[in-house]
Amino acid sequence: MNLEEIKELISVMRTNKIKEIDLEQEGTKIRIVAITPASARKGESRSGPAPQYVVAHPGIMTAPPAAAANGAPPPVPAPVVPAEESAQRVEKPERAGKEIKSPMVGTFYRAPAPGAPPYVEVGATIGEDTVICIVEAMKLMNEIKAEMRGRIVEVLVENGQPVEFNQPLFLVEPI
Amino acid sequence: MNLEEIKELISVMRTNKIKEIDLEQEGTKIRIVAITPASARKGESRSGPAPQYVVAHPGIMTAPPAAAANGAPPPVPAPVVPAEESAQRVEKPERAGKEIKSPMVGTFYRAPAPGAPPYVEVGATIGEDTVICIVEAMKLMNEIKAEMRGRIVEVLVENGQPVEFNQPLFLVEPI
């Protein structure tokens, strides 16, 4: 497993809100544990603001199965966390710059066709009309324009991944 | 209506948690409005501590009828109020001194027998063993002793009124 594959795994984890991956395969052993809102909250005082119902995660989230199939009792349902302590805050430090968000729901593609080079790579300079990706929705390939000027700092979504409305796609350093 | 009668009316109001009396009778007109927890709360900011369920009133409380019989819609059920804003706080200012509380549930009598003089009057000096009243419970007349030394500042319950456990009966200035 090379560095690129590990990076992709991490990206998939982030996109799919996976907390932990333990993989053992053909002599390779890897364990990746994400910083989660829950672990970030440890040591917090209970005297803070009262808990609220908040959907903590931006992005398409899959809830853990409601109950363990058998064996030990399932964990207590995930505690609801105050808005400020959601994943967004935890991820903030790595998000310097402006985000280009998805204007629609669909599937994210970095290139115009399979095998073709991506529209943009990290480091690329973009203008307002630069096509930066495609979001496929209802069999239509929608070319998404940057609508801002700057330099791509990070691609936030893996090629071929589903995206929801308003989901950050690229991180851009304005120039 | 003389001062004594008005004072008695006010005392009955407090004991029975009456908010307002409007009386017109033989040329006399009188209106007495109590400071209630609700009116005391007006103008309060909502940003204070979160509301809690609190039984606001010490003493035997009768809730208002749940719904008006007919005509206009009934008022919204009484809002629950934070503990610190209950009747107790509203009444605090008039309660300087120590309280002698009822050790049991029953009917409060100031005198050993109908027509007899009260055990104690306002201004009386009491010792720990001074009998200050009777609480009748299950047909038994229980003499209640002061169990503190001091001077009676106020009699908090009307003769013949029901009292609950821990209900303040007398206000005493320790000496």
Place this chain on the structure above:
Amino acid sequence: MARTDKAPKEKPRGEVDSPPPREEYFRKILIANRGEVALRVIRACRELGIQTVAVYSTADVDSLHVRFADQHVCIGGPASAESYLNIPNIISAAEITEADAIHPGYGFLAENPSFSHICEECRIQFIGPPPDIIAKMGDKAVAKHTMSAAGVPVVPGSDGIVKDPAEAEAIANRIGYPVIIKAVAGGGGRGMRVATNDRTLRTGIVTAQAEASVAFGNDGVYIEKFLVNPKHVEIQVLGDNHGHVIHLGERDCSIQRRHQKLIEETPCPVMTPGLRKKMGGAAVDACRAAGYVGAGTVEFLLDRDMHFYFMEMNTRIQVEHPVTEVVTNTDIVKEQIRVAAGYPLSLTQDEVRFEGHAIECRINAEDHERGFIPCPGTLTTYHPPGGPGVRVDSHAYRECVISPHYDSLIAKLIVRGHNRTEAIERMKRALDEYIIEGVKTTIPFHLWVMENPVFRQGDFGTNFIDEHFGK
């Protein structure tokens, strides 16, 4: 404790009624709605072992339907047109989550034939009737014609859309004033006006056409005889793809303000078994003739002489469906899902039993003292009632926001009792226990209704609020 049980399985305690293998309906259902109805569908899916996808607008990120679904997808901004009416985003959400069916709830896209059609094209099962049935029964003028053809009495009126004031006037003079002007695409009480003479009719037609054009994108209006203080009585029907259509009795929804229901109950207090059979039979016959599939509601007006007239049909789950569920011990949403998956209904007409009396009060964030104007805001306290015979269907919780973008429904409070008196007393008890702070609610209004002698006596019509409230 000593454990001496060496062979616990050797002597079974008798026949254990082992459940039949579970039927497979769908793997994953996307709910194209919000609020309490989205939660209602999620609850049914969870109990059936079906995964759920919530879609939500950016205003609803903290909603319970988002929290309780297995997956959730943001589909647009707060305005309904950007999100809950945004067909491309909803279909895309179904595709990226691999949902195999969509439940539309009520309102939004529930009665939109082209949405049902698009689902069909995308091979996503729409949980509701096929597009042609929605089109036929959802257009009020066409539905009236269909019903009339099936022998169901309809309110006298125009045969479909009236072109102009002159045509309307001729019809009105034939059927007699007062008449009511309705938009063919209207619903929920919007787009209706009453005319009492030729003059108000002429101006009414023109205004109604203009209004309907703006509100519904369709300026078609029709007129019908305006009945005086009728009861609104509707029949719940269920149909499947195997030719079965049944009804689950009636609901009396006469307590309305501005044609919007506030209280619903079943049985209707003036209903007789004979009339129920007639109305239910008429609804079932018409739906069978139309090939109806799924849950639907046939709405009638019932006049003082106990004559009933078809008014309109709703081709979806109704807000007030729980009162029917609690007296018939059925789960209408589960039946919708069964039927959409191609299974037959789980019960026949003969198996439908009515037990007890149920009432629903809609707890809205509204100020009943100022004409029921909506009062959006944040709930600072929320404590629902409990105990025997009480059901609460709600997406509310402490600190939730009742958003100005959507309707003002906070909760549906449903009670059931042995009889109407017990149901009314239970409703009063439950309303008294319901603690909501932060917004004004219709709870005090409902308490007033429950004590009103005309309501308690049962013989009230749709004018009840106008006639009795605040007087």
Place this chain on the structure above:
Amino acid sequence: MARTDKAPKEKPRGEVDSPPPREEYFRKILIANRGEVALRVIRACRELGIQTVAVYSTADVDSLHVRFADQHVCIGGPASAESYLNIPNIISAAEITEADAIHPGYGFLAENPSFSHICEECRIQFIGPPPDIIAKMGDKAVAKHTMSAAGVPVVPGSDGIVKDPAEAEAIANRIGYPVIIKAVAGGGGRGMRVATNDRTLRTGIVTAQAEASVAFGNDGVYIEKFLVNPKHVEIQVLGDNHGHVIHLGERDCSIQRRHQKLIEETPCPVMTPGLRKKMGGAAVDACRAAGYVGAGTVEFLLDRDMHFYFMEMNTRIQVEHPVTEVVTNTDIVKEQIRVAAGYPLSLTQDEVRFEGHAIECRINAEDHERGFIPCPGTLTTYHPPGGPGVRVDSHAYRECVISPHYDSLIAKLIVRGHNRTEAIERMKRALDEYIIEGVKTTIPFHLWVMENPVFRQGDFGTNFIDEHFGK
């Protein structure tokens, strides 16, 4: 809208089913209890138009039963002996509030014959059986004798109290080990121990007597054959002063830890109509012979050969009564009140119908990972489930305190489904929706049980937790 209805009452819409005049039960009932059962009684009273008086200890000043009652009286300090067991203060509270009846709930004074007797002397109606019936049926040894005399099978054992270890040993050797030692005044699982041989029996008797003396003020103990992993199946009975005794079917309460029930359901998964008739008939016959009045529960053990044995009788409302209410569509607390007021039961045995399947989970503030130790504390979040088929009986609310002075019950979650499978799936759904923070609860334990194959299969006994949990 134009109002043209000049004479709205001239043509009635048919026969309105006007309710009969309401029966007068009591003017005001004092509830000598706390928590959810106090709330349960208040709810019944409100629906019957009866005023209520809550009594409370200084620890319970913020409780919902205090809030929802019409009047409330503080009766003592936090310790039960100072307040909820303080007979003079409770009677005085009834006198000063002019209550004409007392409902004792369950626990505390509910099965105390002298409390019932004092009520009688003070001319306050005790809502429960008369003192002699409580004494006869409440003493376990006497009750067993009474039942046996009425022809009901009983577990083999001592004929009443055993005086000393020698007598116990002789009996144990006749009936065979293992045997269980029980305190005649015990209850709720306290005061029981199992002996497997002469040695453990001898020490067990002495220890049990000492324990019983301290715990119940009565050192009487008796022994009986200890059945291996039986089911705990109980029959709900109702009797009135007019000679009627009926039963409302059975409840399976086998899911217990330390003889304390955690989950109850009806029907019992292994029950057959024939066995129900036999067990119900036995319970009714014995209660009729004893002149039983009010609500009561006859508890049986059911062994693997489907033989049943009388265990004990509870002469009061039971914690788990709601499962029976939801499948029979009855209100047991209202029946208690009717009967106490001298009215006949509102239904006959022939009118009792069982519909669907109901399960109750007791949501306790306990840590199931540490032997179910109580976890008192303050609830920082409280959001109960809702929707179809869900009933919540609870005195909990956000910020309420689960006090270490009393039991750890936070709520009873009751669901009903068409069949056991639907009820289990609904229970899982409702447990998933239940959000309680601030204390540990039994919710995760219940979710585990609902998924357990032995539970789902239905053939489990009272050893279920010992055998399967945490293994």
